[in-house]
Amino acid sequence: GKISFASLQSDTARELLASEGLPTEQFDSMIFIENGRIYKKSAAVLKVSRHLRGAWRLSAVFFAVPRPLRDRAYSFIARRRYKWFGKREACMLPSPEIKNRFLS
Secondary structure, three states, X not given: OOOOXXXXXXXXXXXXXXXXXXXXXXXXXXXXXXXXXXXXXXXXXXXXXOOOOHHHHHHHHHHXXXXXXXXXXXXXXXXXXXXXXXXXXXXXXXXXXXXXXXXX
16 A cells, blocks of 8 residues: 556646656556656566565566666566456456555
């Protein structure tokens, strides 16, 4: 429950992105904002993983990998995620506990 979410297409996210000088129409990455700093692609994933429990925290070692290589791996996985993990026709309905974590 440490992280709040917003769909990048939501009004809340668009306002937040605009306030940070980020594009509001085209998205090619996950974005994570923490303490006023903006993280994109692999850096965003690794920063989020620091807030997770268990072995996910160990993924921080990948910060030692140069960002261009990490981002290339991020893009490779992002392009293939639906092929590997499937795509649902509809989003799940969040429980009230999860719903409270969304900004919009």
